Amino acid sequence: MSNKTQRVLAFVLCAGLLALQATPAMAQFTGAGTQATNWFVQLLTPIVPLAVAAVGILCLTGRVNWGWFLGGVLGTALFFGRDQVVTMFRGWLGA
Structure with missing residues (x-):
């Protein structure tokens, strides 16, 4: 993968993460x-x-690193399970 492609993917990932961070802040x-x-x-x-x-x-064909795949799957699980994750952390902290 070219350096430019990696930069574009990193930018898209960062922009998506920022959008996901802004959404719960607006909900408050x-x-x-x-x-x-x-x-x-x-x-x-x-x-x-x-x-x-x-x-x-794309990972199976060697065009994308498996780290991106695992990061995307983990991020997706955290996004869709955010309410459960927050409840779990609150339980751990006794709040």
Whole structure:
């Protein structure tokens, strides 16, 4: 993979992570943030399995590093399971 492609992928990943960080912050201040989060989850639910399969095929053909694949799967699990993860951490901290 070329250096330019790696930079573009890193930029897209960072932009996506920033967008995911901003969505819960908006939900704390307005009801519109909660609606946006729900809409975003509904939008991504059918797309994520296709994206995981596509990146998996790219990994099998050697075009993408397996680290990107595992990072994407972990990030997806944390995004869709964020409520459970927060509840788990609150339980650990006794809050």
